[in-house]
Amino acid sequence: MRMKKQQPADRKNTGSRGARPRLTRVAGAAVVVLGLTGVSACGAADTGSSSSKGSSGKVTIAVPSWVGAEANGAVAKYILENELDTKAELKQLDESVAFDALHSGKVDAIMEDWGGAPKKVQLYVEENKSVVEGGDLGVVGxxxxxxxxxxxxxxxxxxxxxxxxxxxxxxxxxxxxxxxxxxxxxxxxxxxxxxxxxxxxxxxxxxxxxxxxxxxxxxxxxxxxxxxxxxxxxxxxxxxxxxxxxxxxxxxxxxxxxxxxxxxxxxxxxTPLQKYFNADFAEKGGDAAKFLKNFKWTAEEQNEVAAMIAGEKMSSEAAAEKWVKANKDVWEKWLP
Known part of the structure; x- marks a missing residue:
């Protein structure tokens, strides 16, 4: 779609299509910020371990403030709560801040990263190991x-x-x-x-x-x-x-x-868009972590939900519900 502007020192080349993306679109789009709260209002996310079935505890997802990212979060939240009996919370966060929150455990996942904070990836993923890669979202930006x-x-x-x-x-x-x-x-x-x-x-x-x-x-x-x-x-x-x-x-x-x-x-x-998880959540988050890792859809599917939110002025919750009910064959494959 975004965040504080990256300083030049926080950017690097990624090369070809298959490399980790490095460009971030972080915008304060009023049409897509629906039901999100600031990270300062919460403590560390509850990522208590669970069995392979049933609730995985509360899951907190960082959502950059553009409509495609809102679509990801809304659909993930709906399925977590209605299919996996797992309370989910969406928090609007700039990408760079989201990585800090992933590191500290204040959020569990970011579903759409455009690679705008490569130094944070270097620090938290490659050095501290407090954040782990969650795989492709399935969308190329x-x-x-x-x-x-x-x-x-x-x-x-x-x-x-x-x-x-x-x-x-x-x-x-x-x-x-x-x-x-x-x-x-x-x-x-x-x-x-x-x-x-x-x-x-x-x-x-x-x-x-x-x-x-x-x-x-x-x-x-x-x-x-x-x-x-x-x-x-x-x-x-x-x-x-x-x-x-x-x-x-x-x-x-x-x-x-x-x-x-x-x-x-x-x-x-x-830019193949990427997911990242808090390392403890990835290990102990049970079905919720498995589901988010499996979450992978197309640009067309994301746009369908985004258009309902921004174009048709539906709430993110209503758009997610409508899409989920019409596309069981897609999201069933994401379930553990």
Whole structure:
């Protein structure tokens, strides 16, 4: 979708599609923050061990504040409580803070990590062993720069970064001044965009909408009016089913091209989204831990729930219930 902005020292290159992702989208999207509480309000999560059947105690899941992550948490919570007799709590946490909470035991799991806190992974997973990998979520994320198809149809060469300066006047706004505006979401998103603009000598300025929800509103308004715009955007995203966007081709992502955050001059990589668990929970969490480890769905399935929450304005609980009741053949495979 997010968190405090990562400092350059907290980022590293991950290379190809199969590597651990390193880019984090962390936004305060009002449309998706439903029923979540702050980590400061709780103590250590109860991850008492259990038998292989029945309740595993309370499970606390960290949920970054974008709608895809909310969909993960809502479905996991519904199944934990209704199929595994396990109380579940969702806590909205920035990704970096979520790793601290996983380490301390204040939360048990994060279901969607985009790899924005590699130093925390190094510290807690590889060194302290207090956090363990939970496997793939099953969704591959990708960040890029996108323009509406109606604009690409009118100016076919606009989808090549080498031609963007030629079109900067199309994207000028009061906020961007004499430069083209690159629309961003939340200022807390971790992006490479300022570095890319600088290192490719592009006459553009990043302008932040303020949140995922605000960015979506602005994109929708521009799209309806058929106005030119270029935006930081990502897949999977439920809105992509409603609007037709075309990605601008940035220089090919190659191993090491984004190792130094100040020198990034390439496209974003494809990012297999990962799960992480508190180590004690992974060992002693019984059926709940087994279920969360087995939880793996497609981008289409995630988008279906996300669209109900953000597009249809359903509560996360109602969206999860509707999806679970209609997709027993999918989630039954996740049960221990």
């Amino acid at each position: 990708h960040i890029g720069w996108f323009v509406p198809k109606y604009l690409a149809d009118k100016h076919p060469d606009i989808t090549d970064w080498k031609n963007l300066n030629k079109y900067k006047d199309l994207f000028k706004t009061a906020e961007s001044g004499n430069k083209g505006q690159l629309l961003e979401g939340s200022p807390s998103y971790t992006t490479n965009d300022d570095a890319i603009i600088k290192n490719l000598d592009l006459e553009y300025k990043t302008v932040y909408a303020g949140s995922e929800a605000a960015q979506i509103t602005q994109i929708r308004e521009n799209y309806k009016a058929k106005k030119p715009f270029i935006s930081y955007w990502w897949t999977p995203q439920w809105l992509n089913a409603d609007i037709d966007l075309v990605e601008v081709k940035l220089p090919e992502h190659k191993e090491g091209c984004d190792a130094d955050p100040e020198k990034v001059d390439c496209a974003y990589p494809e």
